[in-house]
Amino acid sequence: MYRNRKLLDVLRQSPCQACGRSDGTIVAAHSNQLRDGKGRGLKAHDYRCAALCYTCHAEIDQGSKLSKAERIETWEEAHRKTIGWLFENDYLTLTS
Numbered sequence: 001m002y003r004n005r006k007l008l009d010v011l012r013q014s015p016c017q018a019c020g021r022s023d024g025t026i027v028a029a030h031s032n033q034l035r036d037g038k039g040r041g042l043k044a045h046d047y048r049c050a051a052l053c054y055t056c057h058a059e060i061d062q063g064s065k066l067s068k069a070e071r072i073e074t075w076e077e078a079h080r081k082t083i084g085w086l087f088e089n090d091y092l093t094l095t096s
Contacts, residue, residue: 002045010091014051017081018060018074025054031075032061050078051085 008028015022028049038044086092
């Protein structure tokens with residue numbers, strides 16, 4: 001299981017990658033998919049997380065407004081945006 005406290009901490013600086021809020025409640029919301037390492041009592045790998053505010057995180061994890069497919073797609077889109085945010089803000093870089 002991959003864990004990285006620095007990655008989780010830096011994501012708190014990001015705006016919510018689902019709604020754009022920067023309200024102080026941003027956390028690294030881990031994937032709920034088995035394919036990403038999620039299991040009973042286990043969070044997915046830290047590299048499979050999305051920067052989400054409390055409201056968006058709660059809706060994706062326990063909400064009833066979205067279907068299961070919509071919750072998965074919302075999280076996946078936020079994850080893609082989170083990775084982009086990390087590169088665009090020089091938290092991740094590629095070296096040759």
